[in-house]
Amino acid sequence: xxxxxESEVETIVSVEKLHKSFGKAVAIxxxxxxxxxxxxxxxxxxxxxxxxxxIQILLGLIAQTSGKVSIFGMDPxxxxxxxxQRCNFSSAYVALPYNLKVIENLDVFAQLYGVSNRKKKxxxxxxLFEVDHLAxxxxxGLSSGESTRVNLCKALLNDPExxxxxxxxxxxxxxxxxxxxxxxxxxxAERHMTVLYTSHNMRDVQELCQRxxxxxxxxxxxxxxxxxxxxxxxxxxxxxxxxxxxRNQVTTSLLSGEHN
Amino acid sequence: MxxxxxxxxxxxxxxxxxxxxxxxxxxxxxVWGLIAKYFMRLNSDNPTxxxxxxxxxxxxxxxxxxxxxxxxxxxxxLWSRNLLNAFVAPITxxxxxxxxxxxxxTQIFAVxxxxxxxxxxxxxxxxxxxxxxxxxxxxxxxxxxxSVGMFTTAxxxxxxxxxxxxxxxxPFLIQPVSAVFYPVSVLPDWLQPVAYMVPATYVFEGMRAVxxxxxEIASYLLKAAGLNIFYFIxxxxxxxxxxxxxxxxxxxxKLVL
Numbered sequence: 346x347x348x349x350x351e352s353e354v355e356t357i358v359s360v361e362k363l364h365k366s367f368g369k370a371v372a373i374x375x376x377x378x379x380x381x382x383x384x385x386x387x388x389x390x391x392x393x394x395x396x397x398x399x400i401q402i403l404l405g406l407i408a409q410t411s412g413k414v415s416i417f418g419m420d421p422x423x424x425x426x427x428x429x430q431r432c433n434f435s436s437a438y439v440a441l442p443y444n445l446k447v448i449e450n451l452d453v454f455a456q457l458y459g460v461s462n463r464k465k466k467x468x469x470x471x472x473l474f475e476v477d478h479l480a481x482x483x484x485x486g487l488s489s490g491e492s493t494r495v496n497l498c499k500a501l502l503n504d505p506e507x508x509x510x511x512x513x514x515x516x517x518x519x520x521x522x523x524x525x526x527x528x529x530x531x532x533x534a535e536r537h538m539t540v541l542y543t544s545h546n547m548r549d550v551q552e553l554c555q556r557x558x559x560x561x562x563x564x565x566x567x568x569x570x571x572x573x574x575x576x577x578x579x580x581x582x583x584x585x586x587x588x589x590x591x592r593n594q595v596t597t598s599l600l601s602g603e604h605n
Numbered sequence: 606m607x608x609x610x611x612x613x614x615x616x617x618x619x620x621x622x623x624x625x626x627x628x629x630x631x632x633x634x635x636v637w638g639l640i641a642k643y644f645m646r647l648n649s650d651n652p653t654x655x656x657x658x659x660x661x662x663x664x665x666x667x668x669x670x671x672x673x674x675x676x677x678x679x680x681x682x683l684w685s686r687n688l689l690n691a692f693v694a695p696i697t698x699x700x701x702x703x704x705x706x707x708x709x710x711t712q713i714f715a716v717x718x719x720x721x722x723x724x725x726x727x728x729x730x731x732x733x734x735x736x737x738x739x740x741x742x743x744x745x746x747x748x749x750x751x752s753v754g755m756f757t758t759a760x761x762x763x764x765x766x767x768x769x770x771x772x773x774x775x776p777f778l779i780q781p782v783s784a785v786f787y788p789v790s791v792l793p794d795w796l797q798p799v800a801y802m803v804p805a806t807y808v809f810e811g812m813r814a815v816x817x818x819x820x821e822i823a824s825y826l827l828k829a830a831g832l833n834i835f836y837f838i839x840x841x842x843x844x845x846x847x848x849x850x851x852x853x854x855x856x857x858x859k860l861v862l
Contacts, residue, residue, distance in 0.1 A: 404693050406858040429695040440686040445614045456607030457694040
């Protein structure tokens with residue numbers, strides 16, 4: 346009984362037989378996975394594989410056709426505010442209002458997340474991501490790299506237990522991408538944060554993710570550590586696996602991860 | 606509070622937004638006021654005509670601003686690609702909408718004050734002549750504006766970006782059947798029942814009654830309030846249904862990303 350309770354507490358995200366279709370088009374075909382506390386899980390797949398739909402369902406932007414999703418043991422739509430209070434999100438494709446100063450944007454979101462001692466928290470994060478000199482700058486005037494790091498500051502304002510990152514290093518140069526990766530790894534380790542990470546940058550995934558879910562045509566076709574996936578598909582890098590799957594050059598027999 | 610602060614920063618930071626909020630209502634007032642004075646010079650039979658017109662312009666601005674405070678604020682979040690950040694913050698949809706109500710109320714107070722002072726200075730039209738009826742008339746227009754704003758936003762949920770123009774168009778689609786500038790009796794017989802289904806009709810008829818010296822306008826106010834309550838509830842349900850439908854169709858994600 347005690348073990349059951351512990352297991353329940355430690356599962357941050359649970360997805361069971363999740364299915365989503367738009368008319369006759371099936372976007373997600375009965376996928377199931379779990380994410381444990383402190384895990385960093387990469388969600389990979391070619392365009393149209395179903396990863397954006399999966400993330401959007403987790404964020405409550407899309408309603409599933411069938412199946413069950415729970416975050417912290419709660420339905421993310423029915424208990425939306427309680428779930429979102431403990432989560433956060435950052436995407437290279439989502440901006441903060443451009444005509445507010447960086448500090449104003451972060452202060453607004455700190456208020457929305459009910460952060461106590463907002464000024465101190467914002468200063469800490471700006472220093473952590475080495476963007477404290479941008480505090481008084483207009484958000485619309487930031488470069489891609491600066492904008493990404495400010496978005497990550499926003500995503501960490503509430504010390505989220507579960508963080509969704511959608512291609513956080515997209516459009517960054519290799520130097521800044523490397524810095525961002527290292528900072529994310531550091532923050533994740535310090536806070537034992539649970540992270541769901543999507544990226545088309547396989548280096549990001551190999552460096553940061555302890556486990557990878559490969560989606561193809563709405564199904565999870567491989568799940569496991571990067572090493573296990575490389576070995577299963579007989580490829581040298583995750584990029585080669587990605588290309589082989591996208592081009593249907595490999596038999597997509599299911600590789601089950603340790604959580605199935 | 607956080608959302609209200611965000612709108613405060615957006616509006617005070619953007620000169621063009623302030624221009625949009627203040628410039629058009631003031632231009633309306635100046636141009637229509639001058640036209641009314643000209644007609645008065647041509648035919649001075651009805652000295653209250655200028656008052657009717659100026660009162661109508663100030664009051665219609667309340668309705669229009671209340672509507673836009675919801676629909677245009679929503680569009681601005683869409684255009685700045687920020688809506689997703691707001692949607693995944695721990696705030697309810699009701700809180701999100703309520704913050705646009707508060708922002709709209711602040712804008713309306715500011716713009717109505719400017720217009721009222723200008724109307725007095727330029728045309729010696731005193732909005733306070735409406736006396737105690739001013740507050741219930743104002744509140745009725747505010748509620749109708751909010752309902753129309755929610756309805757417009759719900760249509761954007763349903764039809765996506767192609768419906769964006771409605772954020773500006775809807776108040777002007779309703780205007781001909783709202784008795785803004787003329788009494789309902791001017792409308793063709795077949796259109797009059799439609800006008801009587803619009804809360805603003807009773808507000809504008811009531812305003813004209815007060816300016817004509819009739820102090821008994823309780824029936825106008827009650828009819829407007831009754832219709833407003835009905836529409837507010839119905840449109841809130843419609844708004845929720847369109848939001849859920851957008852989630853199910855994946856349209857919400859397409860809109861906010």
